[in-house]
Amino acid sequence: MKHAIIERLTSAGHLDRIFIDGEWVRAEGQARAAVTDPSSEDVVAEIALGSRQDVAAAVAAARAAFAGWSVSSIQSRTALLDRVHQLILERAELFAEAISLEMGAAISVARSAQVPAGAAHIRVACDVMSRYPFVSQRDGITIAREAIGVCGLITPWNWPLYQITAKVGPALAAGCTVVLKPSELSPFSALLFAQVMQDAGAPPGVFNLVNGDGPEVGAALAEHPDVDMISITGSTRAGVLVAQAAAVTVKRVAQELGGKSPNVILPDADFARAVPAGVAAAFRNVGQSCSAPTRMIVPRERLAEVEQIARDAVARLVVGDPRSVQTTHGPVANRAQFNRVQDMIGVGIDEGARLVCGGPGRPAGLERGFYVRPTIFSDVHPKMRIAQEEIFGPVLSIIAYDSVDEAVAIANDTIYGLGAHVQGRDLDAARAVAARIRAGQVHINYPAWNAHAPFGGYKHSGNGREYGLEGLEEYLETKAILEHGEE
Structure with a gap:
């Protein structure tokens, strides 16, 4: 062609x-x-x-x-x-x-x-x-x-x-x-x-x-x-x-x-908005962004609800020919990245994380090209490789917490510190959590991108x-x- x-x-x-x-x-x-x-x-x-x-x-x-x-x-x-x-x-x-x-x-x-x-x-x-x-x-x-x-x-x-x-x-x-x-x-x-x-x-x-x-x-x-x-x-x-x-x-x-950015969803957040937007942010550019919030940290009592909302959000994605205006997500960029993503999906399964949607292989009907099934894992332990390593593809880990202090500890439990997200209706509480996260840029309630905002990382980022x-x-x-x- x-x-x-x-x-x-x-x-x-x-x-x-x-x-x-x-x-x-x-x-x-x-x-x-x-x-x-x-x-x-x-x-x-x-x-x-x-x-x-x-x-x-x-x-x-x-x-x-x-x-x-x-x-x-x-x-x-x-x-x-x-x-x-x-x-x-x-x-x-x-x-x-x-x-x-x-x-x-x-x-x-x-x-x-x-x-x-x-x-x-x-x-x-x-x-x-x-x-x-x-x-x-x-x-x-x-x-x-x-x-x-x-x-x-x-x-x-x-x-x-x-x-x-x-x-x-x-x-x-x-x-x-x-x-x-x-x-x-x-x-x-x-x-x-x-x-x-x-x-x-x-x-x-x-x-x-x-x-x-x-x-x-x-x-x-x-x-x-x-x-x-x-x-x-x-x-x-x-x-x-x-x-x-x-x-x-x-x-x-x-x-x-690199990055392994957290997305802390506080108990008072609007989950119907916060979760789909979090999936979209994690999978933006097919997950190939160093600041992608690929760790969604959620209250344990809302875990089942989060999983369902996230599953529904993925169902609305259109993976396919990048030159079609109907497509929302094309392939990952190259063979090495495709192999890396496939390997890490396998690692998540082997580690005992539970698939909410997606999994290994290409999406149905796409037999050629570096296409990846948008994949969400739940029951992810913070020390699992899929929660610690940068995958650089459409793979999201949902991690449950029992207190806000634990959520902050999970967010900071990484060698990286590039970006982070916090969701909550109480802005003072959200700001307090943002202040405790060790990252170079923190987004509260999905603000618009701003080219004047300095961008860079702490630690290995x-x-x-x-x-x-x-x-x-x-x-x-x-x-x-x-x-x-x-x-």
């Missing part, structure tokens, strides 16, 4: 090239990576993978461009990012089609969430930059916040555009230059984004893209002495490896890593923050200037 997005990228020559110093160039290495449509398991394209030599060329271009870009005016940076934002909106359908093809997102989700949220990060970066006090006075000291330098940005496959803009936007707003390594598993939206940067008029070297895998390109970025900062979103294992490689050159490392004001500050150094006037 031919795909319009592949034909577009092929005709532009982008599948065979990387973007360095304002130009599309051939990669020095000969390696290629197959890109698979997760809905059919068919290989739809091959992309060129960069090498360490390509990383070196991209870093050199970014270093040369840094001298000018770091002292450019706020107005010029705003003008560039405004053009980037507008081009993303103009090409929204192209991005949606690319994301649906490369990682299986339902086209309705790509259109309504993946692309708009990606565009929002660029807009917010502009908003924050325009108001930010890059130079301020405090106690007779001049405080200057300056761009940290050349930044290596490593992004994952699950929210491909969204994660790119969450890093590129604030990095460029801060005055940094960047080398982006997107996931080789979902490269199409990254190639489209590089074209946006070129068409928006990014000065040569300010933005560079090198496709590649972690052991080659990711490691080369982390180790490179002329890279001043690495920002990575990915698994905790990948984050540790990058931090170890970066330690030799003492560069800053910002990590947004990483360090540093993205989005909004704090996201900009990750890319800044602090300089104190003290003066003594001449007598």
Whole structure:
């Protein structure tokens, strides 16, 4: 089957090239990576993978461009990012089609969430930059916040555009230059984004893209002495490896890593609303979100009621062809993830958790593609692997509690601390529970997503923050200037 997005990228020559110093160039290495449509398991394209030599060329271009870009005016940076934002909106359908093809997102989700949220990060970066006090006075000291330098940005496959803009936007707003390594598993939206940067008029070297895998390109970025900062979103294992490689050159490392987020439903919550919304949040993007609330922690006396509401919510989901507007949930993104989810469903059964719905295998009628049955377990003990390990698929664990103190203890009984949810009619009580949960972002009663809200984790979920004001500050150094006037 031919795909319009592949034909577009092929005709532009982008599948065979990387973007360095304002130009599309051939990669020095000969390696290629197959890109698979997760809905059919068919290989739809091959992309060129960069090498360490390509990383070196991209870093050199970014270093040369840094001298000018770091002292450019706020107005010029705003003008560039405004053009980037507008081009993303103009090409929204192209991005949606690319994301649906490369990682299986339902086209309705790509259109309504993946692309708009990606565009929002660029807009917010502009908003924050325009108001930010890059130079301020405090106690007779001049405080200057300056761009940290050349930044290596490593992004994952699950929210491909969204994660790119969450890093590129604030990095460029801060005055940094960047080398982006997107996931080789979902490269199409990254190639489209590089074209946006070129068409928006990014000065040569300010933005560079090198496709590649972690052991080659990711490691080369982390180790490179002329890279001043690495920002990575990915698994905790990948984050540790990058931090170890970066330690030799003492560069800053910002990590947004794994999660096993709790959703504490308090006894006074509106269960008819809280439970279906909790299922939807856990299964958003087919469960492939690091902050997905995949542990639903509920009062024991309401357990049977919760199970029935959750079962009914899953029955309303439509799993199928991601390009159909009726589909709510497409396949998981790749074979490795499909195998991981299937293995963990088996682990849950073997551990003695009780299936509420779903289970192993593909949904009925879907014999090909990386489709997973939306699965809910109950009678889950907090120490079970399915309650402790990040599965990254549509698998929800329901855990019962006997007191609010126990609910908080269960919520915090994890190596992760990225996100959390709390549901309850009494807002003061809900806020008190939120204050006790060790996580970087807590949602009370399912508020709307806000691109200004800082996002990042405690514990093994990483360090540093993205989005909004704090996201900009990750890319800044602090300089104190003290003066003594001449007598």
